[in-house]
Amino acid sequence: MTDQVHNRIAMLRAERGTSRRELADALGVHYQTIGYLERGEYSPSLHLALRIAGYFDVPVEVVFSTEPFPRLGSGRAG
Template sequence: MSPVRRGEKLPIYNRIGVLRAERKMTRAELAETVGINVQSVGALERGDNYPSLDLAFRICAVFDLPVEAVFSRTEFGAMSAELYRRPDLRPEPQSDPGGAR
């Protein structure tokens, strides 16, 4: 049985606006490419509407990204934080110069 009860709506967050901006793509261009109207792109970006699975796949194909890179059940953080995470900066353990056992 699904963990989601009938009638409950969980949010679906997306990065459509960010991805469009990175590619200098207008809402109209995305809408035409995936076969929806411009208002629908705006509603998706705002989270007013959620895409069908088919539409989600079409949008992901435009950006050449997997679904989880474009859509999520949890809010996305800054993309730069994910792409440019610094490695763990903890100091490495010091070896015992006396050779204690």
């Protein structure tokens, strides 16, 4: 079992055209923290995870998961 937290921060940033620095400034963290989070080198506190989800205006489970996210386009269209 792994304790890694998977996330979609990079994807959400790309969709919105937000840089790591812009996101970090909005959250009050160092921009390198965003890189560590995106690469899975650091797991956020619950407070930070909720703030990131709030920034993107999505539920926290859209951003973070204990299981790897399926690759986009790999599932069947509904």
